Amino acid sequence: MGDQSQVRPRIALAVLSVASFMAGLDLFIVNVAFNDIGRDYPGESLADLSWVLNGYTIVFAALLVPLGRLADRYSRKTGLLLGLLLFVAASQACALAPSLWWLVAFRVLQAIGAAALIPTSLGLLLSVFPPQRRAAAVRIWSASSALAAAAGPAAGGVLVEASWRWIFEVNVPIGIVAVLLALRYVPDSRDGASARVPDLTGAVILTISIALLALGLVKINDWPGERTAIVVAVSMLTLGAFWLRSSRHATPVIEPSLLAVRTFASSNAAILLFCVAFAGNLLIGVLWMQEVWNYSAIQTGLGVAPGPLMVPIFALVAGRMIGARIPVGVVTAIGCALCAAGIGIMVTSLGPTPAYASDLLPGWLVGGAGVGVALPTILSSAAADLPSHRFATGSAVVNMSRQIGSVMGVSLAVAVLGTPYGYLDAHESFVDAWLVIGAFMIVAAFAALGMTPRRVAPGHRVPDRGPAVVTSPTKLT
Template identity: 40%
Template structure:
């Protein structure tokens, strides 16, 4: 779709709405944990953590297959289906009568988000000329940052009334976006292709769930118990089986050809580590403010908000800079700043509430790092790919993101336990810092990346590893 007409503007708005509500919904549940605890008084912190983890696991398992499906069946169709499912699941989450129903429905909501994520960037890139792809990536990540920023104060405000409203807020936006998108979004070329590996999807989701359950329940069950050992083995065997199956299946849940692209492989490693740190940060900050400093949920949400706001402000210029200067340099700077925020909180925070001097600097520094590294992660995962594989590449990166998030939440749920003290929070912030630094080192290892494929190079799928190897 060319030009700057109202239909193009509406298309961009619809796509970014999907990005916005999926970003809001990942973090808004963190702020609602204290309110959820009141509705489900027998639930432990590890039990509540599954409200995030169930979403992340199904999101992760379905991202790459949905990216392949978007490439082959049309990004518009897949995006609208995902948006509709996400909106419907939000309504059911809002009405959930028990924690078990809420967790199960969050898993369904993750399916909808997984269908949206890779197709959203593919659709957005199609609305911009090739020379402005960096702006499109920056805009995509910036809106995600705005969603993260809005999630905290909005979630705090809604949770003060009832945690169910954090899901109700998705309904008007989702319904409007589906109706407008059906009219405005451009139709994309479709290809016949093999059916996605449904068995591989199920095994991957079950394997990640087993690993997360091992981490979250290890202390309760005993690290040497039969349950923990059995789940650990099941998770490891399932992951190995998934990798082996991907070598021969025509539409695997993991795509070996993409992992032969050096930037894509290292970009996914960096993404997994970084969002492990984000998961640690997301849980630790709100619980510290509400349990150690005894601030209200709304006040804690407002105190966290400056970090995501800084991320949103830095995302677009960093996206342009990452394309021009290199993801390895921009990514290392962003990761270092994010880690510095975690280190600041580790040593500056204590039992005496002092938001301007002790909490705010870490939030600003970490938020800047968040905004700087996000476009670098997205660029590392897509810029070396031919245009017809962007949705698939985005799906793989988002899968790494969700797996990292689930693992980070699981680790911190164990570190904090149900009655965390100051030392356990400091350990959680060090998890955030360490994961951030590992992410930056993985991006730096990429080195300079050549210009995006699609400018005269062979971009066929059969030659993918040769078309973009750095």
């Protein structure tokens, strides 16, 4: 029996954009709730609380490609609906979580749903709109994800004023409405048997490797050095096993042949390092406002908001720079340098007395401008040197690198901060954390210089391993 959906492109676009927004929002909304979650679960350390973020991000990163390919093969609409239902059910469970580790477990389930939402919503969007209208539709879909990043901390701050549980509860009515509208207005699409079954075992191995590395970092202050070394070593061994498996599997999570393309490898290195610094800086800034300045959740959320609001403005500036023939690698490096400068401004300005306008806001604005210049440039340029038949897979890998960098950034920030006592100790710990994060941003700037595409030699082609799933709109616009 065929799909009975009534195709109304504008409604379909709205529903699919909401799906993307929900998945992205839960990557950012939790930061401002750390203090309140900790108060509800007394005795839990910052290292343990970090898994509320990391558990979601690790699983989200590892399953983007496999779940997208499964949906390509069997049914994108079914994948979207199952993703929405799981996301809604897990959100409700998060809101009712009786302990921290139950919350982390439910966040993992949320991430599985979210990882299904991104590739299925974009794949369905492309099937709804004719080729001449796809670029505009994809820009709107992409903007919903950017809006989630900007709105997350502020929305989280407002909701936490009632209860941190509301940051999860709010997903439930929105998700239910999205399911009902998707059932009626979003038509199905699939590639069928031409889409190969993905390497799910490889995805599990990658998840374990990232989780072990994050665990080793966040526990570095709590465990004996030998235990940390063992955990990190096992993480490296499993990563090696994943890479070996990827080199032999017909449809690996990451195709090693793609990383042989210089610009693509540089883009992945740049976005991973950039997101280490970006995620770490966001968490450190939130913790400074709440732990040192004693800001409420809503004050913190509103304090974070000006930085993300700079992103769309300076994304346009970056577009003008590229239009003026400034190499994309140089543009990205400039963005990374601005981010590092923003961190430097904060490090040299912040004191024990809250002075947001003079001490924090300038660095936050400079850093937000840098994000606007760097991040969209990386996302829109990473696959430029790949053959067209590997464009979508390359996009998926870049998004995976982005999420892995975020996990490492949160873990690194927690490891360097430790558990400071008193203002002097706290100030020193926060400065150390910001300096480490700033160093990653500077290294990202150097990595970005290798991103500038060059003309592909005739006959150059990355070996084809079968159809792929598009997971980022920026490669289509």
